[in-house]
Amino acid sequence: GAVVSQHPSRVICKSGTSVKIECRSLDFQATTMFWYRQFPKQSLMLMATSNEGSKATYEQGVEKDKFLINHASLTLSTLTVTSAHPEDSSFYICSASSGFRSTNEKLFFGSGTQLSVL
Amino acid sequence: KQEVTQIPAALSVPEGENLVLNCSFTDSAIYNLQWFRQDPGKGLTSLLLIQSSQREQTSGRLNASLDKSSGRSTLYIAASQPGDSATYLCAAMDSSYKLIFGSGTRLLVRP
Numbered sequence: 287g288a289v290v291s292q293h294p295s296r297v298i299c300k301s302g303t304s305v306k307i308e309c310r311s312l313d314f315q316a317t318t319m320f321w322y323r324q325f326p327k328q329s330l331m332l333m334a335t336s337n338e339g340s341k342a343t344y345e346q347g348v349e350k351d352k353f354l355i356n357h358a359s360l361t362l363s364t365l366t367v368t369s370a371h372p373e374d375s376s377f378y379i380c381s382a383s384s385g386f387r388s389t390n391e392k393l394f395f396g397s398g399t400q401l402s403v404l
Numbered sequence: 405k406q407e408v409t410q411i412p413a414a415l416s417v418p419e420g421e422n423l424v425l426n427c428s429f430t431d432s433a434i435y436n437l438q439w440f441r442q443d444p445g446k447g448l449t450s451l452l453l454i455q456s457s458q459r460e461q462t463s464g465r466l467n468a469s470l471d472k473s474s475g476r477s478t479l480y481i482a483a484s485q486p487g488d489s490a491t492y493l494c495a496a497m498d499s500s501y502k503l504i505f506g507s508g509t510r511l512l513v514r515p
Contacts, residue, residue: 320502328507392450395450398446
């Protein structure tokens with residue numbers, strides 16, 4: 287099956303620093319990638335949708351200047367949490383789609399990144 | 405706005421028991437309904453996908469049903485094993501191909 291690699295798996299940083307998370311599709315071209323955030327014992331909340339070569343579309347309430355998304359190639363999307371604060375501590379997960387947009391479409395998920403901001 | 409709810413939030417059963425996890429959604433205009441497994445601190449593993457035109461899907465000991473008109477889906481796990489312990493998430497794919505997730509059911513299967 288399709289594989290999505292996400293790095294790093296865990297990061298601890300000081301308040302005010304920026305953190306970059308990478309999401310790579312290893313064996314298929316990901317036209318679209320989704321970024322989710324998950325707080326403890328809560329569901330995944332979609333943050334933004336990124337399409338290769340264009341600007342990301344952010345969900346309501348998500349600050350685009352704080353969560354910078356770059357999808358420069360068909361196999362790589364990055365999420366940068368700028369000037370991280372303790373309230374940004376969360377589990378971030380990416381998922382990738384080949385973009386065929388069928389009703390049978392499966393999304394493939396990365397293994398997630400646990401961000402802890404001190 | 406689509407809302408997905410899962411009941412119960414947590415479930416503890418002895419090994420060997422059959423169990424049912426419930427998922428409900430408010431907007432029946434979905435493309436599909438998907439069930440995932442999530443282990444602590446890990447990503448998601450896709451279990452089953454039911455298209456909106458289908459009623460159920462089966463994979464091994466897992467069976468998922470979909471009743472779009474009533475906004476409900478169930479995941480049936482037969483002969484549960486300790487290795488089945490995880491959080492199970494359902495998600496509805498809406499008309500913009502976005503997945504809307506429920507908050508999950510944390511399952512513990514006791515040896």
